[in-house]
Amino acid sequence: MLKILFALVAVAILGGVVVLATWEMPPPTATHEKVIPNERFQ
16 A cells, blocks of 8 residues: 555656646746835935
8 A cells, every 4th residue: 555655646746847847837927117216326
């Protein structure tokens, strides 16, 4: 029973690694603007 559990955990981990290595995740497209007060540069 322990060997089967170990095999299932190993397959799940390897599957996750393969998915993360081959997944073409798109970069975020939202723009972020932060206003910095002029007092910080004086």
